[in-house]
Amino acid sequence: MGRGDLTNDEWARLERHLPKSGQRGGRWASHRRVINGILFRERTxxxxxxxxxxxxxxxxxxxxxxxxxxxxxxxxILRAVQAEADADGRIDWSMVSVDSTSCRAHQHAAGAHKKAPRVPKKRSTPRQHRPDEGLGRSRGGLTCKIHLAAEGGRRPLALLVTPGQWGDSPQLIPVLERIRVPRPVGGHPRTRPDHLGGDKAYSSRRNRRYLRRRQIKHTIPEPKDQRANRKRRGSKGGRPAGFDKEMYKRRNEVERTINRLKHFRAVATRYDKRAYVFHGTVTVAAIRLWLRT
Known part of the structure; x- marks a missing residue:
């Protein structure tokens, strides 16, 4: 076993969630060696x-x-690993935080053809395919952004890849709607945390209305301009947003999750041309974080 390879314990927990060997004419007979190769590329x-x-x-x-x-x-596979962790009580639903991080795109990540790539016949386009390939141009060059929701144990529950210039606030709802942790004993998957934390970038009437409708308690600070505008409007401005300083201290958990994800160099710098391939790269890194605990 080489440095960074799956341990026997990690492999035992991962193997039962992989596609069965012998499919496609026995093409997938060496899962462990191939996945270790994928992890080596992600790490280096x-x-x-x-x-x-x-x-x-x-x-x-x-x-x-x-x-x-x-x-x-x-x-x-990510959802299966999360379901197993939830069944063992290893997911901290008491506080889920959202945040985003920018990733510089390597020059090899640019220049993808606009035409959709070749994929298996069952689907005309790949899952997570984006016509814009998740790339945006700014002063620093090409960048993309990873939006994610992390639980209290510093592991990703859901993630989304967008161009680097996209704002954080409009992505809160799409990220939360990607949280779907199945229940092995049956029933609907869990999609709602007990409490949600986010920084000022996620403060908007649309987001707060969505969270109230889903009965999700949240701790999101209100920016000064929004607070001043609410006071200026008087009774029409609505009530001030609640804020729990002690709960807000736990928002560092999502930042530490991002730090752990960016230990993988293929995540910190995007080398993949296609957005769906980079989404898979980040997902593999998330799976590894779940297997390590």
Whole structure:
């Protein structure tokens, strides 16, 4: 076992959620070696062609990662691992925080064709496919942004990839609607945290109305301009937003989750041209964080 490879305990918890061996003519007979190759690339950020020979053909490793990113296999594995953790009581639902982080795009991530890439016949376009490829241009060059919701144990519950210039506030609802932790014993998946935390960027009447409708308690500070505008309007401005200083101190948990995700160099710097492949890259990093505990 090499440095950064799956341990026996991690593999035992991951193996039962993988596609069955022998499918597609026995093409997927060496899951562990291939996944270790994917993790090596994520940890080091090397080009796919430079993978060490101990992981087998680099093209096999890349194609499996691309296919599982396209058909949603990585997303299903992440939810299965989360469901297992929830059944064991290892998810802290008492406080879920939302935040985002910008990732610089390498020059090799630019120049993707506008035409949709080739995918399995079952789907015309890959899951998580974006026509804009999740890239935006700013003074610093091409960037993308990862929006995520993290539970109290500093592990991602849901994530979303957008262009780097997109704001945080409009992405609060899409991120929360991606939280779906299945229940192994049956019933509807859990989609609602006990409490939600966020910084001033998420303060808007639309977001607060959405949270009240779903009966989600939240701690989001109100910016000075919004507070002044509310007071200026008098009784029409509505009541002041509640704010719990002690709960807000826990917002650092999502920032520490982002820090853990960016330990993977292929996440901190985007090398993938396609948005759906980069989404799969971030999802694999999230799966690894869940397996480590």
């Amino acid at each position: 950020g090397v080009p796919w062609r430079d993978l060490p020979e101990r992981f087998g053909s680099w093209k096999t490793v890349y194609e499996r990662h691309r296919r599982w990113s396209a058909d949603g296999t990585w997303d299903r």
